[in-house]
Amino acid sequence: MPPRFLLLFGLALAGLLLAGCSRGPAQTWPGVNADSQYVYIAQSQQVRAVNLADGKQIWVFPATANNNISQIVSQPGVGADVIVVGSEGPSGSYSGIAYGLDRNTGTQKWCLAFDEKGASSQNCPLARDGVPAGPFGIAPAVDDRILGGVTLTNGVAYFGLASGRVYAVNAETGKDLWDFKAERDVWAAPLVVDKTIYVTSLDHNVYALDLATGHENWHTDMGAALAGEASFDQGTLFVGTFGNRMAALDAATGQERWSFTTQNWVWNGPVIGKGVLYLTDVTGNVFAVDETTGQQIWMVKPGGEMRARPALAGDTLYVGDHDGNLFALNTADGSKRWLALTTKGQILVSPVVVGDSVVFAPYTGNNLLEAYSSTGTLIWPFNPSK
């Protein structure tokens, strides 16, 4: 082959390489939630219910991976009889769809689309203020993926879209009750407290909305993006921001009470126990902070980088890092109680504590779920292909 064609083939190869470097339908880590009986995991185009007692799969939706539904990655909202999950919509479409599933069987009860493309592909009704087709029937460039989690309380599911729209949907019927529009992506499950719903957005704002109507009570500009869930305790709202800080806001007015500076982005709100906030920053630091004053109590860096909110069980704090390590820390001083290494993968999702066990989902790992006892003994791994 003449050398000049090496050049042309090189260019073609580079094109393919670059295509590989770009991201197709965007991905995120698994969504995990649990009740007293099952743990639910949404990942890789499917959502599964797994028995907490033995790690056996109860059901899977859809039965086979489905490009029309595409990625289901949002944290499921769990109700008494129904669970609600969101998807990215037909592969590459960015047309998110919400599904209501029977809690015991995984059978689809309803679906709701947020733009015309998703509605027509899945034969789902179009949500209120859903995006209609544009000129010549072409869908406009709107990102309607549901990437964050679903909060389900009193029969209503609340969730946000990457377009910034927030919906309240009847969890039994799929009827949309109200919607609200933030300026940018909503990637976290909203927080419901009494008659208010708190929404964080990449547009740098935290919004307080009326639970019944979706009307805005207040919003506060935090000066940097908010990608994770907020936390609440005793009239105070806690939000982590990409401005390297955790802020405490008056939940009634949105006024900032204090701010705690970290070394890097704080993705999530803290977990709270006995007047102490436990939080992580992306560098991998774990902080214990006084809830009232915002003063640091202790700080440790047990492993690699961290995104997930810690989980609290009594006086043990569970944190996972990007290297796949799960640490059990003493809440008194942050010292390690035990360390469980995952076989592979990253712990980007908050561990779920149910009774005496802690369950977590290693992202890109060998197992979809792993359950450990409070002493660090592996109870069961779950891998659907085994």
Add this chain to the structure above:
Amino acid sequence: MGDIWNLLILNPMLNSLLFLYQLLFNNFTLTILVFTVLIRLITYPLTYQQQKSTRKLAELQQSDAWKKMQEKYGKDKEKMAQEQMKLYQEAGVNPFGSCLPTLIQFPVLIGLYQAINLAMAASPVALLDLSTHIYNFLPNAAHLVPLQNNFLWLNLGLPDPFYLLPLIVVVTTWLQSRVMTPATAGSDPQAAQMSQSMAITMPLMIGWMSLQFPSGLSIYWVVSNAVSVVQYAIASPVDWKKVLDVRSMFGGGQPGPASNRVVDRSKSRAKDKPSDKTIDRPKSPPKDKAKLKG
């Protein structure tokens, strides 16, 4: 390896991109445009070297000596290869001279592409990834995220729903390949066929990929192609009539990309001082030859 790549290529590019984004009024489209042009200007000496080598190679392959050699040893591949090497040496041409600068540019261009892709961070995983690449000392960095992603009818993180941008990608990639495809046809019909085939399939392939790309990356492709075309056109005049002659791509009697370039030999001799004393130059331009053949 990944760490070295990030340290030397990706992180500097990404942070420069973010810094430029602040300077350019938080307009990411403008940032892509300016940054791509800057990188292309920085790597221009390599591009120029590549063009120079390609031109010398093209001239050699259009020479009578080359054709005679092909006619004489056409059936003896081994002997022909030896003779080719001899002619390369006599003309002072390095057959890989056009590849090397391009290979050196690849990491830079791939890094640029990755930096743009990373900066758009259209998913939680991508945004988390971005957080590990931003320098702590970059002023105001946390407040820039996420970047503004709206431009005209486009969401830069999503593909163009009207397919206009992929179409422009196809056209500019085709134009770029027409302008920069090295001269081949006159000397080697098989090579010419291959060249023509590449000139059609590559733009289509890139265009198809851009249907799936976030439109921010498609904008990068378009700008990058446009800058390449301009750079090539500045380095040596281009016969635009022939470049834009679509018929020649489909064997319409024209010699294809080989004659797209107007080779000003007096200039190239003066500049490059090729040691081509032993090479017989074609006495008439390739176009005339093609007509005679036809």
